[in-house]
Amino acid sequence: MATSVPDEFPIISRIRSYFSLLRATKQEVEQTKIPGSGEEEFKEFVSKLINDLLIELQEHIVTIGEIEDLDAKSTFSENIHRSLEAFLNWVDLILRHCHAVSIEMHEFMSSILRDLDVSDMNYLLLSGPELSEASLSEGFSKLFIALFQRACDRIAREFPSFCVLFIPQSLLKNPVNWPLCSHEIGHMIENQKLKIIESFYPRPEFSPVSTRIIYNTQALKYWYSKEFQADYFATGYFGHIFPSQLIDNYFTREVFILPTHPSWEERIRLMVEELKTMGLEQPAETILEKSRSISSIKPMISKDSLEHLEEVLRKTRRVLEDKRSIYKIYEDRLENARKALTEFIPYTEDVKTLLTVAGEVKKNLLDEADSLEKKEKIEDDFNRNIKDSIRLISLKRTFASQHGK
Amino acid sequence: MVVSYKKPEGVPFIETLDDYHNQMAVRNLTTCALIAIELRGNDSERVKRWLKGSLDFCEKSVVTLERLVKDEKPTVDNFLSKVFIDLAITDNEKIDMNRLLSYKENFTRTFDVLQQIQRKKEPEDIEKSKSFLKRFIEEVKVTYMKTETLYFGYLSPR
Numbered sequence: 001m002a003t004s005v006p007d008e009f010p011i012i013s014r015i016r017s018y019f020s021l022l023r024a025t026k027q028e029v030e031q032t033k034i035p036g037s038g039e040e041e042f043k044e045f046v047s048k049l050i051n052d053l054l055i056e057l058q059e060h061i062v063t064i065g066e067i068e069d070l071d072a073k074s075t076f077s078e079n080i081h082r083s084l085e086a087f088l089n090w091v092d093l094i095l096r097h098c099h100a101v102s103i104e105m106h107e108f109m110s111s112i113l114r115d116l117d118v119s120d121m122n123y124l125l126l127s128g129p130e131l132s133e134a135s136l137s138e139g140f141s142k143l144f145i146a147l148f149q150r151a152c153d154r155i156a157r158e159f160p161s162f163c164v165l166f167i168p169q170s171l172l173k174n175p176v177n178w179p180l181c182s183h184e185i186g187h188m189i190e191n192q193k194l195k196i197i198e199s200f201y202p203r204p205e206f207s208p209v210s211t212r213i214i215y216n217t218q219a220l221k222y223w224y225s226k227e228f229q230a231d232y233f234a235t236g237y238f239g240h241i242f243p244s245q246l247i248d249n250y251f252t253r254e255v256f257i258l259p260t261h262p263s264w265e266e267r268i269r270l271m272v273e274e275l276k277t278m279g280l281e282q283p284a285e286t287i288l289e290k291s292r293s294i295s296s297i298k299p300m301i302s303k304d305s306l307e308h309l310e311e312v313l314r315k316t317r318r319v320l321e322d323k324r325s326i327y328k329i330y331e332d333r334l335e336n337a338r339k340a341l342t343e344f345i346p347y348t349e350d351v352k353t354l355l356t357v358a359g360e361v362k363k364n365l366l367d368e369a370d371s372l373e374k375k376e377k378i379e380d381d382f383n384r385n386i387k388d389s390i391r392l393i394s395l396k397r398t399f400a401s402q403h404g405k
Numbered sequence: 406m407v408v409s410y411k412k413p414e415g416v417p418f419i420e421t422l423d424d425y426h427n428q429m430a431v432r433n434l435t436t437c438a439l440i441a442i443e444l445r446g447n448d449s450e451r452v453k454r455w456l457k458g459s460l461d462f463c464e465k466s467v468v469t470l471e472r473l474v475k476d477e478k479p480t481v482d483n484f485l486s487k488v489f490i491d492l493a494i495t496d497n498e499k500i501d502m503n504r505l506l507s508y509k510e511n512f513t514r515t516f517d518v519l520q521q522i523q524r525k526k527e528p529e530d531i532e533k534s535k536s537f538l539k540r541f542i543e544e545v546k547v548t549y550m551k552t553e554t555l556y557f558g559y560l561s562p563r
Contacts, residue, residue, distance in 0.1 A: 059451055063440065071539055072443045079436045083429060089560035129559075132419045142426035142484070146437040146458050166418075205484040216480035 011077040012061055018084050019054060025091055026050040034098050036106045038124045038162075045122075045159045046091060049140070052151040053084070060147075083143045090139070093126070094164070100127035101172060104387040107394040108178050109165075111351050112185055112237065114397075115325045118193050122159065128166025133184045135191065136162045161192040175386040176358040179238040180245050186233030186316075187226060196315045197225045200308040220301050224262050225312050228270055228303065232313050235271045236320045239327030240283030241356050243271040247290050265296040266303040274313075278326060327352060344381055346389040348396055354389050358382075418559070424491070425556040427484040428549040432542055434462040438515060439538040442531060445522040456523055463516035470509035474502060492548050511537040 029046045033039075060080060067073045105125060113119050124136075137155050144152040165184055171177055190197060197203075201222040234242040250264065261267070268291045275284035303309065320326050333353045340347040341361040347354050362382050369375045438459035444452045469486050473479040479500055481487045493504040514530055515538065521528035 063444070063451065066447060067440065067443050069443055069535070072439050072535070075436050075539065075542055076440055079429075079433055083433065086425070086429065086556070086560070089557065093560050128418070130418050134419055134422060139422060139426045142430035143433075145430045145433050146455070146462070147433040149454065149458065204482070205487075216482045219480075219482060 011073060012064055015057060015061060015064070015077060015080060018057055018080075021088060022050045022053055022057075022084070025088055028095065029091060032095055034095070034124070035101060035103065036098070036123075036125055037110060037119065038122055041122045041159075041162070042094070042124055045136075045162055048154055048158070049087075049151050052154055053087075053144075053148055056148045056150050079147055083147055086143050087140065090136070094124060097126040097128065098124055100169065101125040101167065102387065104175065104390045105167070105172060105178070107390050108175070108351065109181070109185065111390075111394060111397070112182060113189075115237075116189065116319070116323045118189055121188060121192050122162040123188060124162075124164045126164050126166055127169055127172060129168060130166060131168055131171060131180060131184060132166050133187045133191075134164055134166065136164050163188055163191065173383065175383055175390065176355065176362055177245055177248075179234065179242045179355050180249065182234035182238055182242060183230045183246075186230035189233070189319075190226060190229060194316070194319060196312050197222060197229060200312065201225065217301060217305075221306055224299070224301060224303070225306050225309055227261050228267070228306070228309060229312050229316050231267050231271055232274055232316055233320070235274050236278070236317060236326055238352060239278070239329070239356065240275055240280055240287055241359070243268060243275070243287045244283075244290065245359070246271075247287065247294065250294050262303060263296040263299040264291070264294045266299065268294070270303070278328075280327075280329065329356075341382070341385065341389075344385050346385055346392050348389060348392040351390060351393055354386065354393070358386055421552055421555045421559070424487075424549060424552045427488050428491075428545050428552070430484060431488045432545050434459070435538055435542050435545070438462060438519065439535060439542075442515075442518060442522065442535055442538075445528075445531075456519060460516065460519045460523065463512050463519060466512040467509060467516060470505055470512060473500075474505050474509060479505070488545065492544055508541070511541070 026047055029043055034042060057080070060076070064073055064076065067076065109123075109125065110119065113121055137159050141152050141155050144155070146152075165181070165188065167181065171180065201218055204219040204222055231243075231246075247268070268287065272284045272288050275281075275287065306312075317326075330353070333349060334357055336349070337347045337353045337357045338361055341354075341358060342365065362379075365378050365382060366375050369378050437455045441452065441455040441459040444455075466485055466489075469483065470489060472482075473486060473489060479486070479490060481490055489505060489508060490500060492508075493501045495501050511534070515534040518528040518530055518534045
């Protein structure tokens with residue numbers, strides 16, 4: 001009587017279970033609507049990775065049959081298990097958390113990237129506990145290295161800088177503060193397109209956040225330059241509203257600022273200098289005044305030790321200038337925006353003007369309300385109006401580009 | 406208010422992700438070195454690939470560890486050194502240099518073993534290398550156990 005060969009070990013049957021899991025995940029990703037411009041690229045990314053993983057899993061089953069040492073077999077199995085489990089959980093996280101990001105936030109991001117002519121960036125927006133940018137490509141590469149080398153090589157070859165931007169729920173609900181995201185956008189653009197800093201300092205293979213570890217100076221120079229550059233980018237693009245909101249954040253502590261970032265004092269000084277260069281003397285003074293009560297922790301290295309920072313900033317500024325994206329104040333526009341927002345009418349000219357005045361108009365409206373209920377109602381209506389405005393600006397812009405205006 | 410960040414209770418969210426990925430990379434690379442030794446004599450392309458990758462990994466580890474033990478105050482410069490320092494850091498925030506030295510000796514031995522395998526010789530010290538690699542993987546696992554809990558805690562469905 002013919003008998004089927006039983007699995008040599010439970011190990012093989014556990015690994016086999018990943019075939020159906022991976023195929024199901026691939027199918028789920030294909031069928032799920034993922035908001036934002038990264039949808040197609042992400043689906044292709046996951047689909048190709050899973051194809052590679054399936055091929056390599058098949059090879060691993062053969063390998064397990066060849067290993068004699070049971071401990072080695074188990075260790076091999078464990079690593080396959082942990083790598084794939086992490087990958088599948090990431091995909092699941094993305095599928096769940098991408099829907100918490102509103103269409104208006106996507107439009108906001110797209111409008112900035114369109115201004116800078118980098119609409120082809122590979123990114124996803126997810127809700128997350130901290131405003132931060134993380135490289136999915138680097139994370140997956142480390143999960144797959146050696147064990148799933150085919151997938152790892154694919155990432156290096158075809159998807160070297162796919163990233164995710166985590167945005168906290170409170171920020172998602174509060175469009176007035178969305179200019180804060182422009183700092184992270186600065187990081188994204190540097191990582192994927194500009195690569196200015198890595199032409200001066202080698203890019204470290206780990207994130208710049210540990211407070212426990214002593215970093216070497218080159219790594220610190222890379223990260224500090226990146227932070228200064230992102231501040232410079234955000235201030236160049238959004239003007240004084242970015243440093244102003246960043247300082248607000250010092251007090252609300254809504255967005256976690258890592259202690260390995262440059263000191264507040266140096267960051268603010270750089271942004272104030274930039275505002276002055278942009279001809280925004282008065283806002284620069286206001287920012288300086290506003291920042292007086294901020295206490296600064298001594299940075300790990302000083303700004304002066306960044307011998308290439310000036311050039312990094314000069315090159316970054318040139319990118320903004322080339323794309324005509326340096327912030328300028330147009331008093332008449334600001335006034336129109338103030339008027340519209342005060343009357344709860346959408347302002348549909350441009351996002352920068354809209355968000356420059358949104359904070360002050362909102363504050364004035366809230367100051368006038370005499371009860372908590374009224375304040376809450378005003379806040380809701382106001383935020384809705386800002387989001388409507390962003391959507392309408394985007395629509396107008398799309399319409400204009402389609403009709404050659 | 407000034408807070409000393411010298412010994413924080415936890416690490417920021419992004420670092421948890423990064424720490425987990427770093428230690429997985431090191432565990433994968435070490436596991437492949439173990440498998441390359443285990444499957445010595447197997448001439449398949451797959452095993453040759455692992456052997457080559459493992460030689461590269463062991464060489465990089467030796468170079469990294471050499472630098473770490475030479476430095477009076479070792480600093481992190483790549484993901485390998487990040488993991489080595491995490492493993493060697495003691496409760497009082499000192500770096501256990503003997504531990505780093507022992508890693509260096511063992512990775513050097515493993516590199517020699519892998520080289521002999523590549524030259525199709527029957528290497529000595531196979532069992533010592535295998536036992537080191539297994540122990541090292543366990544040490545990495547234990548060091549990052551809390552990280553793993555936090556990592557999957559964040560990624561798991563709610």
